[in-house]
Amino acid sequence: MIRIGGLEPFTLSDYPGKVAAVVxxxxxxxxxxxxxxxxxxxxxHHQSQKLSCDDVCNFFRKRKHQLDGIVISGGEPTLQNNLTSFLITLKDMGYFIKLDTNGSNPKALIDLISKRLLDYIAMDVKAPLEKYEILSGTSLPYEKIKQSIKIISESNIEHVFRTTFVPPLLSDEDILSIKSMIPKNSPYIVQPFIKENALDKTLAQP
Ligand code: SF4
Incomplete structure (x- = not known):
């Protein structure tokens, strides 16, 4: 079962060049x-039961003449057990699929790429590895981040790596350090931090 927390029915800004919706x-x-x-x-989360997988699939069946692409975002989509079968259903409808990921699950990336279920991948690179624990709020084995960068950059799939620049947690030197982790032929963008609704309320203060 895919746990779906929300659906943005229309976006022109989340999938480059595509009229899309976001799951x-x-x-x-x-x-x-x-x-x-x-x-x-x-x-x-109790809200997650509001939308079933069938609801979402029916929505996309009806919208095929209006939408080109579907962004699978989160949360972290690669945690979902049935992501593969969900994406097969959406691909069979003819959609382009973009995956937004935090890069913590290189094994899932290999699987989805090998099954040709992804048309675009956006991976967040949160920090230089020595600061990853602070910026990700977890003590994941960060070797996985490096593995995911390698897998995506060598996948021949359109992709982008991106960092949210969060002062004072990240400095200009940190951005240069992250950039050095990204292969030269891969696009890399730095996004501004939006304070509103930040998980750490001390960051949300003016
Ligand atoms: S910003 Fe971090 S915590 Fe929030 S959904 Fe993305 S990876 Fe998860």
């Missing part, structure tokens, strides 16, 4: 202090 999966293994999707972090 927000429920549950994340990170607790980034700057996260503004706090309602999507707990895997069992």
């Amino acid at each position: 927000f999966t429920q549950g994340c293994n990170f607790r980034c202090p700057f996260c503004h999707n706090s309602s999507l972090l707990e895997i069992e």
Whole structure:
């Protein structure tokens, strides 16, 4: 079962070059202090039952003439047990699929890429590895982040790596350090931090 925490029915800004909708999966293994999707972090959030997988699939069946792409975001989509079968259903409808990921699950990336279920991948690179624990709020084995960067950059799939610049947790030197982790041929963007609704309320203060 895919746990779905929300659906944005129309967006021109989340999938480059595509008219798309966004599916927000429920549950994340990170607790980034700057996260503004706090309602999507707990895997069992009670709101998650509002939308079933069937509801969402029926929505996309009806919208095929209006939408080109679907962004699978979260939360962290690769935590979902049935992500593969969900994406097969959406691909069979003819949609382009973009995955937003925190890069913590290289094994899932290999699986989805090998099954040709992804058309675009956006991976957040939160920090230089020595600061990852602070910026991700977890003590994941960060070797996985490096593995995911390698897998995505060598996948021949359109992709982007991106960092949210969160002062004072990140400095200009940190951004240069992150940039040095990204292969030269891969696009890399730095996004501004939006204070409103940040998980760490001390960051949200003016
Ligand atoms: S990876 Fe971080 S920013 Fe993204 S949903 Fe999880 S906690 Fe929020």
